[in-house]
Amino acid sequence: MVDKSIQLRIIQLTSDLHAHNYRYYVENNPQVSDFEFDMLLKELQELEQKFPELALENSPTKRVGGDITKKFEVFKHKYPMLSLSNTYSAEEICEWEERIQKSIGRQINYVCELKYDGVAIGLRYENGNLIRAVTRGDGEKGEDVTANVRTIKSVPLALNGNYPLDFEIRGEIFLPKSKFEELNKERELQGEILFANPRNTAAGTLKLQDSRIVAERNLSSFLYGVYGVSGLFDGHFESVQHAGQWGFQVPKTMNNYIALVDNIEDVLKFISYWDQHRYSLPFDIDGVVIKVNEFAIQEELGFTAKFPRWAIAYKFKAQQVETIVESIDFQVGRTGAITPVANLIPVFLGGTTIKRASLHNADQIKKLGLRIGDTVRVEKGGEIIPKIIGVVTEKRNASAPLFSFIKKCPQCQTVLVRNEGEAQHYCPNEKTCPPQVKGKIEHFISRRAMNIDGVGVETIDALLKNGLIASVADLYSLQRADLMALDRMAEKSVENILQAIEDSKAVPFERVLFALGIRHVGETVAKKLVKYFSSIDELAVATFDELIAVDEVGEKIAYSILQFFETEEHIKLIASLKSANLHFFSTHKQNISNILAGKIIVISGTFQSFSRDELKELIEINGGKNGSTVTKKTDFIIAGENMGPSKLKQAKELNIQLLSENDFIKFISQT
């Protein structure tokens, strides 16, 4: 028998930690220090480890993550998750209000809310415990992302006060701007690709399989709709404010995140206030949502096929400003790609000062007809890098010459090339063009590639400067003494670097392939290639047709791979990496049959018993190939529910057989 006092202590700690979490993450008003909090958490963790049977279902220790979701289960929403009709015009908001007023004919109150720019989520609570979190999906069915949502500190795992016993609450999961910036800074240091904006990052994070990483990302939430509580409240405003008392982060009138108003003028004031002040918020919004407050009136108004008639979203236009292009720089990437970047007279836009804007490529400059000194309109959308939308030609100095794209690499003076059908110019001197040499090494050692930890940008600079390396292959012949001779290099760091280089020899083929930095071959494509070609030697002799048969490999990628293996330098590089014992073959499962040999099979729709990846694997280990598009070469299609309409149309036109997942399994099981 376990001591009753232990059980009581676990209950006490659980409840105290929930309360501290709420004060810290929702009220922004912590009452204990971080240290005290950590001590309480540690005590609970230790007790739960010793007495796992006593741990409460929604223990705050689960916030640190750890659960792995291999496949997100599809879950049907109890109430469909609709979206909102939206407009960019204040006039249309007034018309919407007039329509409602006319059809109802009595006093109407409106709730004005922020339109959070994140990912919609539905949270189900039973007996005060979070039991399920489901994404919006197609509105009818979403994905069960509970393990990940549990790690979000402002989502209560257990509720306080007088909450309904069984209800759903909906809201938005988002990444605060400051957390987004921290995350990207960290990624930059690690040499990883930067996230484009907080919304995409939040969406991607919610779908990560490892909830521990989700926990580190610091997602947050705002809740905006209580469902399944009929009769408890008269209106939306009241229901949301009550949800605040149960422990949810809900908008407060105090900071004007929400307002209950009784006339259209106040609605318009709310809109205009946030149009001007949105950039001072700690999170992104893309508009304002206006909802009829009273539930009875909401019910009277009802829904169209897609939207509620009782709510509308006013979306903000992306802000634009004018500024002047002072000069154009050309950046050289690790693959030699040249990116023109405009240097602008600094202007304040969307909460930040903008000094530069990407011009993408020569075609873009031509399209804009850009000249140095031109006044341009710059827009900041959801992305970090602002866009040049157009030139204000009326303000142009007529004598300014048209800007012409550079002919030579700004770093090594080699004549640039542009492949047919591609928009980008390239510097072909990958062997000695400094940013390419350095960029390739940085990419090679980055975490997702060879993961050679401890070698920072400065070390690479020093190694290059001292002639100790000229390409990635030289990393594997570095000696202790070479590294010790570098400035500010301690013995311990040298040990770590040599160990990391040694460890990298165990990195699997798909990551080695990615690390080689073949133009257009990112992580995903490298993985796909390794499934089709079990060694670098097989890949090196692959034909164009064989390459484009690979899922996700199009013409551009296929040409780039062919070109890579035509270059003698690359063949030499691979030979020396091979002699350093890097993995250049896959340790793939042996085929279990060849029943699908020579067959190209397309998968479409959603399935009951298998995920798409599992079906792909079944195709491959039975000797077949998985094609992404339906063509006349497709042998058959494994068709699930809601098969894509264009695939279905093509299948009919080309008379291609559709097999259900069960038929497919029967087919591959025959011997």
Ligand code: IVH
């Ligand atoms: S109410 C039936 N309120 O906008 C109405 N939605 O286009 C349900 N959103 O998918 C939505 N802030 O992800 C509502 N204060 C807010 C919102 C909000 C953001 C998102 C939500 C929804 C989309 C609607």
